[in-house]
Amino acid sequence: MRVEARQPDNLVKRMQGGDLDAFEEFFNTFKRPVYATALAITRDPFLAEEVLQDCFVKTYRVRERLDPARSPLPWLQRVTINLCYSRVSRRKTLAEPITSLITNLVVDLAARPDQVVESREVLEVLQRGIDALPPKQQTAVILYYLHGYSLAEAAEIADCNVGTMKSRLHYALKALRVRLPVERRIPVGTVATVRVTTR
Amino acid sequence: MRCRRICRELLWLARFGEFGPSSAPHLDHLAGCGGCRDEVGFDRALVQQLRIALAERIEQAAPSPGAWGVILERAQAPERGIGAFLHGQAGVLAARLRTATAISAMALAGIIATSTQVAITLPEAGSVETEMLTSTAGEQFERQAIVPRARDTVARVPVMYVATAAPSDPEAAFLVNASLPGTGPVAVTVEQPVESDHEESTIESTLSLGAPVSRATPLDPVDRERAQVAESVVTLVDDTAAGEPF
Numbered sequence: 001m002r003v004e005a006r007q008p009d010n011l012v013k014r015m016q017g018g019d020l021d022a023f024e025e026f027f028n029t030f031k032r033p034v035y036a037t038a039l040a041i042t043r044d045p046f047l048a049e050e051v052l053q054d055c056f057v058k059t060y061r062v063r064e065r066l067d068p069a070r071s072p073l074p075w076l077q078r079v080t081i082n083l084c085y086s087r088v089s090r091r092k093t094l095a096e097p098i099t100s101l102i103t104n105l106v107v108d109l110a111a112r113p114d115q116v117v118e119s120r121e122v123l124e125v126l127q128r129g130i131d132a133l134p135p136k137q138q139t140a141v142i143l144y145y146l147h148g149y150s151l152a153e154a155a156e157i158a159d160c161n162v163g164t165m166k167s168r169l170h171y172a173l174k175a176l177r178v179r180l181p182v183e184r185r186i187p188v189g190t191v192a193t194v195r196v197t198t199r
Numbered sequence: 200m201r202c203r204r205i206c207r208e209l210l211w212l213a214r215f216g217e218f219g220p221s222s223a224p225h226l227d228h229l230a231g232c233g234g235c236r237d238e239v240g241f242d243r244a245l246v247q248q249l250r251i252a253l254a255e256r257i258e259q260a261a262p263s264p265g266a267w268g269v270i271l272e273r274a275q276a277p278e279r280g281i282g283a284f285l286h287g288q289a290g291v292l293a294a295r296l297r298t299a300t301a302i303s304a305m306a307l308a309g310i311i312a313t314s315t316q317v318a319i320t321l322p323e324a325g326s327v328e329t330e331m332l333t334s335t336a337g338e339q340f341e342r343q344a345i346v347p348r349a350r351d352t353v354a355r356v357p358v359m360y361v362a363t364a365a366p367s368d369p370e371a372a373f374l375v376n377a378s379l380p381g382t383g384p385v386a387v388t389v390e391q392p393v394e395s396d397h398e399e400s401t402i403e404s405t406l407s408l409g410a411p412v413s414r415a416t417p418l419d420p421v422d423r424e425r426a427q428v429a430e431s432v433v434t435l436v437d438d439t440a441a442g443e444p445f
Contacts, residue, residue, distance in 0.1 A: 020271065023271075023274070024267065024271075027267055027270065028267075031262055031266070032261065035257075035260060035261065035262045036257040036260060039256060039257045039260045040253060040256045040257050043256060045260065048260075048262075049262050049263060049266055052262050052266060052270075053266060053269055053270050053273065056270045056274070057270055057273045057274050060270075060274040061274070119248075122248055123248065123251060123252050123255065126248055126249055126252040127252050127255070127256075130249075130252065130253070130256075141249070141253070142253065145246065145249055145250050145253055146250070146253040146254070146256075146257070151215065166211075166215060169214065169215075170211065170214070173214065173242070173245065173246070173249075176245065176249065177241075177242075177245060180245070
């Protein structure tokens with residue numbers, strides 16, 4: 001899923017001039033990717049909204065430092081990620097995610113019951129695996145697989161180079177793969193022979 | 200190349216979509232190796248499930264409609280700089296100090312009014328505090344370096360015993376003088392009475408301890424003859440006690 005957030009012309013310049021309408025337009029343009037990042041990291045809608053508010057208030061206060069020639073989205077995402085992890089570490093433990101509770105209750109009725117259970121189980125394992133990832137790998141996964149940023153864009157947001165971003169993604173997938181049960185590692189529709197890979 | 204290495208490189212290429220002309224050997228291997236196909240296929244399925252799991256996290260997620268109002272209000276509020284922060288903290292500190300001072304003054308006034316005796320208790324001997332204290336002091340003493348010091352070179356002042364008042368009794372004066380060190384003449388300081396214009400003076404008297412003084416007096420010339428007779432018969436013996444005044 002790629003969240004498009006194109007910057008309207010002169011939006012930052014107008015905002016730098018103190019135009020509150022421009023600031024509102026700026027907020028409406030970038031609120032979804034910022035909120036999505038916050039929610040993906042925190043898994044708590046209330047905490048994500050707090051992060052969203054902090055992020056845009058901070059943006060307005062430092063609007064003079066924004067570069068009108070560049071998209072502010074990478075900077076916004078970086079601020080959001082930093083705010084999220086500072087808040088999550090302050091809270092120490094993540095609250096029970098409401099979204100996952102709802103997802104558990106609402107299942108895809110079109111699918112077969114056994115497939116639903118199997119898929120649900122894998123998704124639960126993956127959700128727990130994502131939560132257990134180190135912050136840098138979690139950020140890489142969210143930016144690359146959730147927002148659909150390119151490696152270069154994700155690396156710019158995470159303030160690292162492309163090779164580092166690849167490495168983080170590689171180790172994140174490796175960690176998630178280990179979490180899955182062995183019998184789940186065989187994708188549906190492939191050969192029936194079970195092969196356990198030793199690494 | 201070994202299968203495991205090819206598989207690892209295939210996973211890397213597939214994850215980041217970096218297949219190119221140089222990937223032909225890998226693709227050839229993939230076509231003939233079922234194990235590598237399983238690995239790559241599983242990795243693709245894992246990524247697909249991961250995308251679904253991530254999308255679930257933000258499913259129908261949107262900030263509340265009131266978020267903009269809060270943001271606008273906070274953005275327009277005067278920013279609290281470091282000066283304002285310190286000013287606010289100073290006010291809080293001053294208020295706390297005022298409260299603490301008032302409480303202390305009230306407590307002191309209460310103590311004075313009720314004449315309550317305040318006993319400052321020290322930690323009891325053998326308690327944990329004193330044990331820690333003594334052990335720390337002992338350790339510090341043991342760690343001190345031993346530095347030799349020169350002996351005290353200050354000359355000692357001889358002690359002189361001086362009687363502040365002369366005993367009224369001559370016999371007592373004699374006993375005092377006899378008990379003082381030395382055998383020669385002893386200086387005795389006698390305080391003069393106040394009536395001598397408040398001037399202090401010292402009277403030195405010398406006591407000679409010599410032969411006992413005889414009470415014998417020259418004979419009467421009238422009885423000289425009788426005395427001469429008696430002198431040949433009677434030997435005069437002085438029975439006066441030594442030192443007794445006459």
